[in-house]
Amino acid sequence: MLIIDQLMKKFGKKIVIHPSTFVLNKGITGLLGPNGAGKTTLLRILATYHLPSGGSIYSEKIAWQHKNIEFIRSQIGYLPQQVGVFPTLKVTEYLEYIGILRGMKPALLKKRIPEVLQEVNLEERSSYKISTLSGGMKQRLGIAQAIIHQPNILLIDEPTAGLDPEERIRFRSLIKQLSKDRIVLVSTHITEDISMTCDRVLLMRKGIIEEHESVQSVTSYANNNVWQFSATLAEFDQIKTKISIIVIKQTELENSNYVWRVISSGAPISTAQTVAPTLEEGYMVWLNKN
Numbered sequence: 001m002l003i004i005d006q007l008m009k010k011f012g013k014k015i016v017i018h019p020s021t022f023v024l025n026k027g028i029t030g031l032l033g034p035n036g037a038g039k040t041t042l043l044r045i046l047a048t049y050h051l052p053s054g055g056s057i058y059s060e061k062i063a064w065q066h067k068n069i070e071f072i073r074s075q076i077g078y079l080p081q082q083v084g085v086f087p088t089l090k091v092t093e094y095l096e097y098i099g100i101l102r103g104m105k106p107a108l109l110k111k112r113i114p115e116v117l118q119e120v121n122l123e124e125r126s127s128y129k130i131s132t133l134s135g136g137m138k139q140r141l142g143i144a145q146a147i148i149h150q151p152n153i154l155l156i157d158e159p160t161a162g163l164d165p166e167e168r169i170r171f172r173s174l175i176k177q178l179s180k181d182r183i184v185l186v187s188t189h190i191t192e193d194i195s196m197t198c199d200r201v202l203l204m205r206k207g208i209i210e211e212h213e214s215v216q217s218v219t220s221y222a223n224n225n226v227w228q229f230s231a232t233l234a235e236f237d238q239i240k241t242k243i244s245i246i247v248i249k250q251t252e253l254e255n256s257n258y259v260w261r262v263i264s265s266g267a268p269i270s271t272a273q274t275v276a277p278t279l280e281e282g283y284m285v286w287l288n289k290n
C-alpha cells in the first residue's frame with residue numbers, strides 16, 4: 001500500500017497539484033482527467049523525477065525521502081508518455097542497457113530478460129530491431145523495461161494513445177495481468193481504458209484529485225441525468241433553447257425523426273426517459289459541474 005498524504009506541487013507560483021490525500025492499493029487505479037489536469041506531474045513525483053512541494057508519501061512504513069531514494073527507485077517501474085527507445089538497438093540489447101542502468105548484475109539480467117519478454121509476449125521478437133516493432137509492441141517493450149527489476153509499483157502514462165483497437169485490448173489485458181501482485185497506476189483521458197481495466201479511480205482536474213473506490217462510483221455522477229427521447233431536428237432545436245443539453249448520441253430513424261441520448265439535469269421534454277449512464281457520461285457530468 002502506498003499512502004499519499006497532503007501531497008502538493010507548485011511550479012513557480014502555480015499550484016499544479018493541490019494538497020491531496022489518497023491511498024494506492026494492489027490492483028489497477030485509473031488516473032482520469034483532461035489534458036493539463038496534472039496527471040503526468042503526479043506520476044513524475046511518484047517516480048521520483050520531481051520532488052513534491054509539500055506533503056509526504058509512505059510505503060510499508062518507509063517514508064519516501066531522499067535518504068531512501070535507491071530503495072524507492074527499486075520499488076518503482078515507470079512507463080512515461082514518450083519512451084526514449086533506440087530504434088537501431090535490438091529488443092534484448094535495449095533491455096540489457098536498461099537493466100545495467102538499473103544496476104542489475106549481468107547474471108541476473110541474463111535470467112530476467114527472457115522472463116520479462118515472456119511476460120509481455122515479445123519473446124519471438126527478442127532479436128528484432130526496435131524500429132521494426134509495431135506501436136503496440138513498442139508499448140509492451142516499454143512495459144518490459146518498466147518491470148525488468150520486478151518493482152511493486154508500476155506507473156503508466158497514457159498507455160493506449162495511438163494504439164489500434166486490437167493492440168489496445170491486448171495491452172489492457174497485459175496490465176490487468178501485471179496488477180495481480182502489484183500496485184498499478186494508469187493515467188489516461190480515455191474512459192474506456194478505465195471501464196475495461198480499473199478497480200479504482202482517481203479523478204483529476206485543475207490539480208484537484210478526487211478518490212473513488214469503484215468505477216461505478218464515477219458512473220453514478222450521471223444517475224438521473226441521462227435521457228433518451230425521439231424528436232425531429234427542428235423540435236430538438238426548440239428543446240435546446242429551454243434547457244442545457246450535452247448530446248451523447250443521435251440516431252436517425254425514418255420520417256426525419258431521431259433518437260437522442262443526452263445529458264441534462266432535468267427532463268428535456270415530457271416524453272424523455274432516464275437511462276442507465278455509462279462511465280463516460282458520469283465523467284462528463286463531473287467535468288461539467290461547477
Ligand SMILES: Nc1ncnc2c1ncn2[C@@H]1O[C@H](COP(=O)(O)OP(=O)(O)OP(=O)(O)O)[C@@H](O)[C@H]1O
Pocket residue numbers: 011016033034035036037038039040041042
Ligand atoms: N516542468 C514544468 N514546469 C512548469 N510547469 C509545468 C511543468 N510540467 C508541467 N507543468 C504544468 O503543469 C500543468 C499540468 O501538466 P501535466 O503535464 O501534469 O498535465 P496532464 O494532466 O498530464 O496533461 P496531459 O494529458 O496533456 O499530459 C500544466 O499547466 C503544465 O503546463
